[in-house]
Ligand SMILES: [Fe+2]
């Protein structure tokens with residue numbers, strides 16, 4: 001079954017659309033509409049309106065993880081009370097990132113979004129789960145491949161308590177499309193989690209952020225080898241993937257490697 005993916009929020013935007021550091025996708029699959037992440041908060045509603053997309057027509061809302069750049073737009077939504085919101089345990093836990101230069105960034109879901117979440121029908125996903133026919137969420141992604149996932153995340157501002165972002169999940173469609181938010185757990189681990197749970201689904205396209213902005217050559221090489229082994233038809237790189245990483249993957253993979261700016265749609 002083909003899917004149509006509309007990019008509502010990304011760091012890059014088509015002319016006339018608002019760019020924002022964040023991610024939000026609107027997915028049409030088998031007559032079913034899904035809002036996958038909500039961006040940081042400012043771009044979601046105006047970009048969706050300009051694309052002619054009714055956000056309230058989403059039957060499901062999926063939060064890939066709790067970071068503000070994926071959940072901030074929830075504060076601007078008034079989802080119908082019966083719309084389920086799928087999120088992993090820990091989605092509202094505080095989170096800070098610590099960079100190599102010592103700077104810290106607060107990534108926690110904004111309070112306005114937490115307030116909306118409290119009023120929603122939250123479905124906690126703690127394992128690989130089919131949420132509708134042909135639509136699956138990975139639940140927590142085990143880091144078993146030894147992949148270097150990059151980034152240092154903590155639950156406290158002093159950055160003493162590691163936060164492994166346990167709530168992170170990716171979306172898998174049975175037509176072989178894998179959709180990621182930031183991929184903090186690493187794309188190799190994410191692919192392995194999907195293959196383990198559903199070895200019958202051949203992943204043919206990956207769409208989303210791969211969090212490779214600071215990846216060194218060894219990590220990029222390992223990522224490229226994994227993706228090459230899948231025999232992908234299409235790789236759609238967004239958000240936190242990073243330009244250098246996108247260039248590297250484009251040079252190493254035989255498949256089409258594309259971007260999907262906010263305001264643009266793609267059939268897969
Ligand atoms: Fe992100």
Ligand SMILES: [Fe+2]
Nearest residue numbers: 065067182184
């Ligand atoms: Fe993130």
